[in-house]
Amino acid sequence: HHSCIYKKPSHLNFEHAAVIPLAGVTAFRALFKKAKINKYDNILITGIGGGVASLALVFALKTGANVFVTSGTDSKIQKAISLGAIAGINYNNNQWDKKMIELSENKINVVIDGTGGGSFSKYLDILNYGGRIVSYGATLGCASEFNLHRIFWKQIKLFGTTMGSPKDFAEMIDFIDENKVEPVIDEVISLENVSDAFRKLNAGNHFGKLVVRI
Numbered sequence: 001h002h003s004c005i006y007k008k009p010s011h012l013n014f015e016h017a018a019v020i021p022l023a024g025v026t027a028f029r030a031l032f033k034k035a036k037i038n039k040y041d042n043i044l045i046t047g048i049g050g051g052v053a054s055l056a057l058v059f060a061l062k063t064g065a066n067v068f069v070t071s072g073t074d075s076k077i078q079k080a081i082s083l084g085a086i087a088g089i090n091y092n093n094n095q096w097d098k099k100m101i102e103l104s105e106n107k108i109n110v111v112i113d114g115t116g117g118g119s120f121s122k123y124l125d126i127l128n129y130g131g132r133i134v135s136y137g138a139t140l141g142c143a144s145e146f147n148l149h150r151i152f153w154k155q156i157k158l159f160g161t162t163m164g165s166p167k168d169f170a171e172m173i174d175f176i177d178e179n180k181v182e183p184v185i186d187e188v189i190s191l192e193n194v195s196d197a198f199r200k201l202n203a204g205n206h207f208g209k210l211v212v213r214i
Contacts, residue, residue, distance in 0.1 A: 003166065004166065006169065006170065006173050007173070009173065009176050009177040009181075010177075011177075011180050011182075012176075012182070012183075015185060015188050015211045015213065016182060016183055016185065018211055019051075019055075019183040019184075019185060019208075019209040019211060020055075020172075020173075020176065020183055021169075022051075022163065023051035023052045023054075023055050023183075023209065024055050024172055024176075024183065025163055025164035025168055025169050025172055026052045026055075026136055026161070026162065026163055026164065027052045027053075027055040027056040027059055027112075027136075028055075028059060028164060028168060028171070028172040028175065029161050029163070029164035029165075029168045030052075030056060030112050030134040030136050030159075030161050031056055031059055031060055031112065031134075032059075032171075032175075033161070033164070033168060034132075034134045034159040034161050035110045035112065035132045035134050035159065036132075037060060037063055037065055037110055038063060038065065039063050039064035039065055040065070041060075041063075041065040041066070041109055041110050042065070042066045042068070042104055042107040042108050042109055042110070042128075043060050043065050043066065043067050043068065043108070043109075043110040043111075043112060044067075044068045044069070044070070044100065044104075044108045044110070044111045044112070044123070044126065045057055045060070045067060045068070045069050045070075045085075045112045046069070046070045046091075046111065046112070046113045046114070046115055046119065046123075047070065047071065047072075047113070047114060047115045047139075048069035048070065048071045048076055048077065048079075048080045048085070048088065048207075049071055049073065049076040049079075049204075049206065049207045049208070050114060051208065051209045052114055052136060052137070053069075053112070053114060054183070054184040054207060054208045054209070055183055055184070056112050057069070057080060057083060057084075057085060057184075058083065058181055058182065058183065058184065059175070059181065060112075061083070061084040061085075062175075062179040062181060066086050066104075066107075067080075067084070067085045067086060068085060068086055068087055068088060068089075068100065068103065068104055068108065069085050069087075069088035070088060070089055070090070070091045070096065070100070070119075071088060071090060071091070072090060072091055072092055072204075073090070073204075073205065074090055076088075076207050077089070077090065079207045083184070086103075086104075087103045087104075089103065091119060096122075097119075097122040097125055097126055100126050101125070101126055104126075106128060107128060108126050108127055108128060108131065109127065109128045109130065109131040109132065110131065110132050110133075110134070111123045111126070111127060111131070111132070111133045111134070112134050112136070113133065113134070113135055113136070113137075114135075114136045114137035114138075114139060115137065115138065115139050115140045116135065116137070116138030116139070116140050116141060116142060116143055117138070117139075117140025117141050117142075117143070117144070118140070118143075118144050118145075119140070120135075120143035120144075120146065121143055121144065121145050121146050121147055121150075124146075124147050124150035124151065124154070124156060125150065127154065127156055128154075129154050129155055130154070130155045130156070130157075131154065131156055131157070132156070132157045132158075132159065133156065133157070133158050133159065134159045134160075134161055135158070135159070135160050135161070136160075136161050136162060137162075183208065183209065184207060184208030184209065185208050185209055185210075185211055186200070186206040186207050186208045186209060186210050187200070187206070187210055187211070188211045188212075188213055189210060189211070189212055189213070190212070190213055191212055191213065191214050194212055197210045197212060
């Protein structure tokens with residue numbers, strides 16, 4: 001349907017443009033429609049390296065906000081810092097939540113999360129009073145030991161989001177155009193080597209999107 005066709009931002013090549021649609025609109029809606037971020041926010045993006053998380057990073061940085069990250073891999077944290085994140089903590093460190101509070105001087109007021117699982121309840125400790133959490137996925141399953149006392153005592157707002165509307169998509173394209181956003185590509189792989197892409201995804205050592213060129 002022609003209403004779902006959008007003009008490619010002129011600064012992007014086709015590989016970069018191919019990266020945007022699904023992960024991009026998910027990240028855009030999470031940041032701007034749900035959390036309503038601005039340049040004064042201190043944002044934690046969890047599981048950096050994933051497609052949505054890496055796009056959320058480049059979008060958030062364009063607003064001038066401070067961005068912190070977590071990952072299970074130190075090299076991904078370094079990559080995020082090279083892109084403009086302030087700092088990151090490896091979540092395999094069992095004190096990672098306390099270290100994140102120290103690193104951010106207890107100023108985290110937005111968490112963008114696609115993993116869920118055991119870490120989710122820790123976001124309630126990390127978040128400042130009146131903070132916002134946006135959940136767009138649960139790759140590690142349901143939240144365990146979710147502390148509702150923290151939710152009401154700290155006046156926390158919890159948003160769920162998935163994908164986005166055509167209006168969100170159009171606004172995202174405009175944002176990418178105006179801010180010359182470049183999505184992060186880990187590797188461009190030819191179709192005959194597509195099995196390499198799946199191996200890389202399974203290993204989880206990629207940062208950004210894998211693009212298959214036909």
